[in-house]
Amino acid sequence: MNSTDISRILEKHTEKRGRLIAILEEIQDEYGYLPETLLKKVSEQTGCSIVDVYGVATFYRSFSLKPRGKHLIFACLGTACHVRGAPRIVEELERQLGIKSGQTTEDKEFTLETVNCLGACALGPVVVIDGRYFSQVRKSRINQLLNDARNGFGTLHIEKDERIFPVNVSCPHCNHSLKDETFSVDGQPSICVTISSDGQQDWLRLSCLYGSYNFACDLDVRPDSVVSFICPHCNVEFPSTLDCSVCAAPMVPMLIDGGGIVQICSRRGCKNHMLDLI
Amino acid sequence: MITLKINGLNVSVEKGSTLLEAARFLGFPVPTLCHMDGLSPYGACRLCVVEIGEGPKAKLVSSCTYPAEEGLTVRTASERVLRARKMILELLLASCPQSKIIQDLASAHGIRRQRFKQEHEDCILCGLCVRMCEEQMMAKAIGFRGRGEKRSIGTPFDIKSDVCRLCGGCMYVCPACQLRCTYNEPEKAICGGCANLSPPCVDKEQFNDMMCYMSPCVACEIKKD
Numbered sequence: 131m132n133s134t135d136i137s138r139i140l141e142k143h144t145e146k147r148g149r150l151i152a153i154l155e156e157i158q159d160e161y162g163y164l165p166e167t168l169l170k171k172v173s174e175q176t177g178c179s180i181v182d183v184y185g186v187a188t189f190y191r192s193f194s195l196k197p198r199g200k201h202l203i204f205a206c207l208g209t210a211c212h213v214r215g216a217p218r219i220v221e222e223l224e225r226q227l228g229i230k231s232g233q234t235t236e237d238k239e240f241t242l243e244t245v246n247c248l249g250a251c252a253l254g255p256v257v258v259i260d261g262r263y264f265s266q267v268r269k270s271r272i273n274q275l276l277n278d279a280r281n282g283f284g285t286l287h288i289e290k291d292e293r294i295f296p297v298n299v300s301c302p303h304c305n306h307s308l309k310d311e312t313f314s315v316d317g318q319p320s321i322c323v324t325i326s327s328d329g330q331q332d333w334l335r336l337s338c339l340y341g342s343y344n345f346a347c348d349l350d351v352r353p354d355s356v357v358s359f360i361c362p363h364c365n366v367e368f369p370s371t372l373d374c375s376v377c378a379a380p381m382v383p384m385l386i387d388g389g390g391i392v393q394i395c396s397r398r399g400c401k402n403h404m405l406d407l408i
Numbered sequence: 409m410i411t412l413k414i415n416g417l418n419v420s421v422e423k424g425s426t427l428l429e430a431a432r433f434l435g436f437p438v439p440t441l442c443h444m445d446g447l448s449p450y451g452a453c454r455l456c457v458v459e460i461g462e463g464p465k466a467k468l469v470s471s472c473t474y475p476a477e478e479g480l481t482v483r484t485a486s487e488r489v490l491r492a493r494k495m496i497l498e499l500l501l502a503s504c505p506q507s508k509i510i511q512d513l514a515s516a517h518g519i520r521r522q523r524f525k526q527e528h529e530d531c532i533l534c535g536l537c538v539r540m541c542e543e544q545m546m547a548k549a550i551g552f553r554g555r556g557e558k559r560s561i562g563t564p565f566d567i568k569s570d571v572c573r574l575c576g577g578c579m580y581v582c583p584a585c586q587l588r589c590t591y592n593e594p595e596k597a598i599c600g601g602c603a604n605l606s607p608p609c610v611d612k613e614q615f616n617d618m619m620c621y622m623s624p625c626v627a628c629e630i631k632k633d
Contacts, residue, residue: 166565181551184564188553 135160136168140175150178150186154193163194191245199234199241201279204258208247211254214266219255220244222269226276239280259283296338299384299392304364308384310335316342321384324365325349327357334359340392343401351398356380359396376402412480427471427482428456436484439493439513441500441583442534443472447543452534453500455513457492459483468492493517503529507584530584533559537578547571550578 139156143149153176157168164187173180187193205220220242224230227240234241250256253265257272259279267275296318300307310322313335320335325347332349351357359368359382370380372393379397381404386392390407409420414431421430426449431438441453451473458471460482468489471482483489497514502524504510510532535552538561542548549569553560563569579585 169564179548179551180564181548185551185553189555191555 136171137175140172150176150183151190154183154187158193163197166195191243197234197238199238201240201260202258203240203242203279204245204248205231205242206246206248206250206254206256206258207244208251208254210251211247211256214254216255218269219257219267219272222272223257226272240276295340297340297392298338298387300387301361301363301366302368302383302385302391303361303366305385306361306363307387308361309338313346315346316344320346322362323368324360324362325351325357326360327351327355331360333362336394340405353399354397356397370396372404374400374402376400410476410478412476412478412482414482415484421476423476425476427458427460427469427474427476427480430476431458431471431482431484438471438484439516440472441509441513441532442536444536444540444581447536447539449473450535450539453532454496455493455500457489457496459486459489490517494519498523500532503527504532504584506530507532509583531561532584533561534583535561536581536583537561540577540581545573545575545577547573547575 136157139153139160142156143152150172153172154164157172158164161168169183169187170180172178173183176183187195203223205216205223207216207220220231223242227235227242229235229240229242231242231244245258248256248258248263250263250265253263255267257264257267257275259275260283262283264271264275298307298309299321308321308323309319311319313320313322315335315337316339318338321338322333322335324331325334327349330349332347334349335346337344356379360366361368368382368384370382372381372383373379374381374395374397377395377397377400379395379400381393381402382396383391383393386407390405393404393406395402410423410425411418411420412430413419414427414434415436417434419430419434421433428438428440428443428449438456438458440456442450443456449472451470454470456471457468458474459466460469460474460480461467462481466488471484494517497510497517498519500510501514501519502522505526505528533552538551541550547569549572550561550563553562553564563572
């Protein structure tokens, strides 16, 4: 716990009223809960009295004053979920985790909380684990869900996932194919382009699978910096016509064989992309 | 100046004053638990409801927070107001029976039985103490915490506050802290003995070690005559 983090959060919010909740949300994101010392620091540095800060922190269910586990489980107990058997789901979760709702397991892996409605009543009973919604949950499925959560949901199965398919792209200026059979990413021929960042140029090889964000690169690019993409065949920078809707960096267009344009964001770390099929 | 009509009487009050102040200026009693001169209006207890407007557009508002408007018609003791007030009192009595102020008000409004499940909260969340601490004592040591049925008043983290000077202002203004009249049935929320006019003090000799908090006690007044 260091104080520089929180001063960074506080600097970001300059609005007089209404910034308190935003600040508390960011602290909660960073630490998983709201530590007492930080609440006091927030009150000192924002000029909000500690009574008000504590009042807001205890008013909202999404704020927690107690440390929470690595994985957050929200079980919906709203009316629709309730009649579809949510109480039994909660019971089963409590039994398998060995805790009551609102508590954290001893190994600090899971925190179980009940919520009153998640607004997805048609899908009930709904359970949310680490921000992922699971619909029509049955008791028999809970063990699997908990195991998946332990191993992390983030790992993609490229072979199995139907949303992922290979595309062949070419430069929009010289129409030369960017496919590189000599270097493979994700077990497929890669897309080879030249990138320029901070005056340095080097190659970048992207995965040709649509939906995969894997790439290979020798150049050390700072996170969140914008790089320019250059065609290795005609040495012309890809003509950007659009800015990223997420981070406002220029989008890089590439032609898809068979018609269409795929656009990817030129900012390191931003995963925004667009697909226009003709 | 703003001219409005309260219970059929025209009254002129200064701009910015509330209906409660206007009614009290004319001498109409409006009961309230969460209002105090010198503290900002809060509108928590709802006891000060009055009816404004005419016909089907008439509505109940809390007079301690409603500003006086030009030409407004106000009724402080219409049937609808009294019914609403009675219900509020019954609910207050059900949650916090140990308050003498609430008991007295309930008695005065003719509440003779307890229809709701008896609870024994020690706070009606009127917020008087919170405002007293912040606005008069300039301390802001206590505040509201939590939400819904878990809402409570206290210091952050339930530890002694650095800014509390133990002035006692919060206890001084609290309508729930005052001891109730228990008479000879300590468990019962409603004593009502005085308002029922069956003099409770006639056989007071049996309860010499108890103190009567009623002031003035109707029964004693009757006994005097």
